[in-house]
Amino acid sequence: MWDIFCKVIDNHGDIGVCWRLASQLAQRGEQARLWVDDASALAWMAPGGQAGVEVLPWTAPARAVPGQVVVEAFGCELDDSFVAAMAQAARAGRAPAWINLEYLTAERFAERSHGLPSPVLSGPGAGLTKHFFYPGFTERTGGLLREPDLLQAIAAFDRQAWLQGNGIPWAGERLVSLFCYEPAALPALLEQLDQGPQPSRLLVTAGRAQTAVQALLERGIGPYPPSNGPGSLSISYLPLLAQTDYDRLLWACDLNFVRGEDSLVRALWAGKPFVWNIYPQHDGAHLAKLQAFLDWLQAPASLREFHAVWNGGAAAALPAPQAASWSACTEAARASLMAQPDLAAQLRGFLAEKR
Numbered sequence: 002m003w004d005i006f007c008k009v010i011d012n013h014g015d016i017g018v019c020w021r022l023a024s025q026l027a028q029r030g031e032q033a034r035l036w037v038d039d040a041s042a043l044a045w046m047a048p049g050g051q052a053g054v055e056v057l058p059w060t061a062p063a064r065a066v067p068g069q070v071v072v073e074a075f076g077c078e079l080d081d082s083f084v085a086a087m088a089q090a091a092r093a094g095r096a097p098a099w100i101n102l103e104y105l106t107a108e109r110f111a112e113r114s115h116g117l118p119s120p121v122l123s124g125p126g127a128g129l130t131k132h133f134f135y136p137g138f139t140e141r142t143g144g145l146l147r148e149p150d151l152l153q154a155i156a157a158f159d160r161q162a163w164l165q166g167n168g169i170p171w172a173g174e175r176l177v178s179l180f181c182y183e184p185a186a187l188p189a190l191l192e193q194l195d196q197g198p199q200p201s202r203l204l205v206t207a208g209r210a211q212t213a214v215q216a217l218l219e220r221g222i223g224p225y226p227p228s229n230g231p232g233s234l235s236i237s238y239l240p241l242l243a244q245t246d247y248d249r250l251l252w253a254c255d256l257n258f259v260r261g262e263d264s265l266v267r268a269l270w271a272g273k274p275f276v277w278n279i280y281p282q283h284d285g286a287h288l289a290k291l292q293a294f295l296d297w298l299q300a301p302a303s304l305r306e307f308h309a310v311w312n313g314g315a316a317a318a319l320p321a322p323q324a325a326s327w328s329a330c331t332e333a334a335r336a337s338l339m340a341q342p343d344l345a346a347q348l349r350g351f352l353a354e355k356r
Contacts (some may be wrong), residue, residue, distance in 0.1 A: 002068025003033040004007070004097075008059070008077040012042040012279075013180075017244065017263040019074050019148045020047055020054075022102075025345040027053030028148075034068065036061070045241040050303070054192050063332040066090070067097045070352055074102045085125035098355050099131045100348070105145075105262045107293040112141040116351070134351065136344055138334075143351075145266050147343035160253045167246070169237055170354075174200035180264055181278040183213045186310050188222050189319040195234035197321070202235045204250065211238050251275075256322060258311075272335050274327035276304075276311055290316045295319070298334050301326045 003026055007019040016037060023033040024047070031053065038059040043050075050056075059080075067087045073079055087097055101119070115135040121127055135142050148154070164171045177194065182186070191214070194201040205211050215235070242250060247264070251257050252273035252318070259268045260278040268275035279287045279293070291312055295305050303323045309315035342350070 003070045003072065004033055004065075004068045005033060005035050005072040005074060005079055006059070006079060007035065007037045007074045008038040009037060009042070010075075010140045011261060012039075012046075014261040014263055014280075015075055016040070016042050016123050017046060018146070021074070021244065022074075022345060022348075023054045023262070024051040025148065025343075026349075027051050029345065029349070031349075032068075034065075040069055046244055048243055070098045070100065070348075072100045072102050072348075074114050075104055075337060076101070079196070081125045084129075088126055089130060094131065096353050099129055100351070101127075101131050103133060103135045104210060105136045105266070105299040106290055108290060111135040111137045112139060115142050132355075134348065138294075138338065140341055143347045144341050144344045145269070145338060146345065147270065147338075149268055149343075151255050151289050152339070155252055155270075157261045158252050161263075163253055169204065169239075171202065172200075172233075174202050174235065175256070176204060177208070177258070178204045178250050178254040178259045179210050179214070179266070180206040181210045181213070181258050181260050182276055182281065183209065184314055185313055186319050187213055187298070188252055188317075189310075190219065191234065193319055193321065200233050202236070204238060204254065205236060206250075207239055207241045208248075255324070261349065269331065269335055269338065272328075272332050274324055274331060276307055279312055288312065298330060300330055303327070304330065 003023070005019050007015050009016050019037070020043060023035045026033050028051075034054060034055045034057055036057050036059050040056050040058070043056060065083065065086065067083065067090050071079070071087060088098065090097060112135050115137065117133050119131045119133065121129045121131060122159055137143060138145070160170065175302050194203060196313055205214050235300060239250070248267050250270070251267055251273065254273060257268050257271065257273055257275040258278065259265050260276055261280055265277050270278070278293070279291045291308060291314070294307060300308070301323065303320055304327050306315070306320050306323065308318070310317050310319050
């Protein structure tokens, strides 16, 4: 049994990663309990659930017996009562493996810190040992979440059928997905898509992206209705999508704008050109994290420049996307990642080593 604990800060991020992890473990024969303080997003994110995964409220584990593995996701702190139950299990010879699943980063400290033990010296868990587990992009980290049949599913994907089945009009124009926060360069993107050399349809995800786009258009900022220029822009607003449908949205589009952690990974697997809106931090620490990722990606200059403007790290005009070089970059990164074990497999391997 795997106990995965998640406190929701961003519905699409924290719980999205934890649900994918729990589901992928279950699909490989494991049993998982997902303890979460707000499971409401799963109603649309995973409407069919997953056999082998039980979703439980964060407040419930006071009398629960810990499983073989306890995963503390993204620095959430377990309740003392559950930690005490872990210590009691350890005294009975059934010590659970305690894993602190960290945020995804390409910064060098992830390789140095991955797998390190952290002995608990005081409190109800005194005597236990927690291990840091860093997802990542290199062989010296814990890898990324990935389904075993992912590339086969992408190869068999029928874009037109999926678009039609989801009521998305398409007449052969360039498709661009938008999942973002509120980047200052958003008006420039709308203008660029409208004035570009080819027609574009912007597929705007529900939530903050939709709110940001509609707020601009209501204030008369941005080219909508379309200018009927050389490219001309059409906009479609999407409903909340299940994770499986969001993945297919990325497969369907020619250019993807993503945000946070989960959608970044899914954009890499999609193998299409993408731009990442990293979660902004007031001290600018996100820009160093972004730079480390772009370095790992071996991003061409045009992609670096676009990211800098999109994420507020440069006050410049938004450069034009370079589809060929951005695609080649993403495809090379995906090939490198496919040669590494995925995150769920590495977690299972880590557990086997500790037994």
